[in-house]
Amino acid sequence: MTEKKVRVTFNFSAPFAEKVFLAGSFNMWSTASDPMKKNANGLWEKIKYLPEGTWEYKFFVDEEWVLDPECGQIFITGHGAENSVIEVRKK
Template identity: 40%
Template sequence: MFVGGTFNNWDPKRSPLKEEQCGLFGATLMLPKGTHEYKFVVNGEWRCDPNCPDWAPNSLGTLNSRMQVG
């Protein structure tokens, strides 16, 4: 499982997630202040974060999860 977004030029291999608890994955990323869009990659499929309440449309006609840092 990986995460790709505006913070890593949408390259999910730069941000792998590690299983922290049974079925829960996470990573610690140092992000600059601002708005960041992202998606998870699960079994090769891009997916929005189901726990994120803020989603934004993208140029592909789908949605990205969006978070504010700082």
């Protein structure tokens, strides 16, 4: 039986950024596998289908790691790094 995934939309406002990628525990922190698309207003978007659970993530903006400013949950790793956290649940 396949696990049902939930549609999750990630947004990040960075009108002057050249490239933005979504990276997290759901894609092995890949800085290349999930490019985001920029709209005319400078809002970057990526739609992912994720299984239920708790996922850590960040945006990789022009070669720099950035927390999601819209996310209220932060996880501090054992190395002192901070990651944004999303709880994915079926509705």
